[in-house]
Amino acid sequence: MPINSTADRTAGRTALTDGELxxxxxxLxxxxxxELFFPEPGSxxxxxxxxxxxxxxxxACLEYALTHDERFGVWGGLSEQERYALKRGRADRR
Ligand code: SF4
Structure with missing residues (x-):
């Protein structure tokens, strides 16, 4: 999960108590x-x-993004389009 704002980090610390995050x-x-993890279109x-x-x-980051349907940014090494393709691939195998 791209953790780039104070709010993200605060939310993360709160969630650390239940282990999900x-x-x-x-x-890293x-x-x-x-800007690295939420680049402008075409960057x-x-x-x-x-x-x-x-x-x-x-x-864990990638699975979190897939589970929570994160639509923007790079999560777990995959772009929005790559996560969408992965999710569709998994759904097609069911
Ligand atoms: S995998 Fe990438 S987006 Fe996820 S926590 Fe690590 S550096 Fe951040």
Whole structure:
């Protein structure tokens, strides 16, 4: 999950108590600005995806985004379109 605002981090800390968002403790996006993970249309997502690739919470972050239908930004190393395709692929296999 891109954690880039004070509100996000505060929400994350609150949620840490119930464990659902415990992967945010090591989220690398918390150390960057939001522009990397929420780029303007047509901008590169390469740097965000690189950080996701080395982030310990990547799998949990991606599953959170899929479960909560996050529509914007890079989550778990995937763009909006990539998450949509993954979700459709999973639904088609059912
Ligand atoms: S996988 Fe990417 S978006 Fe998710 S917590 Fe890690 S750095 Fe942030």
């Amino acid at each position: 415990s992967w945010q403790e090591t989220a 996006c918390a150390q960057t600005g939001p 590169s997502t390469r740097e965000a995806k690189f950080l996701c690739g080395i982030c310990e919470g990547r799998e």
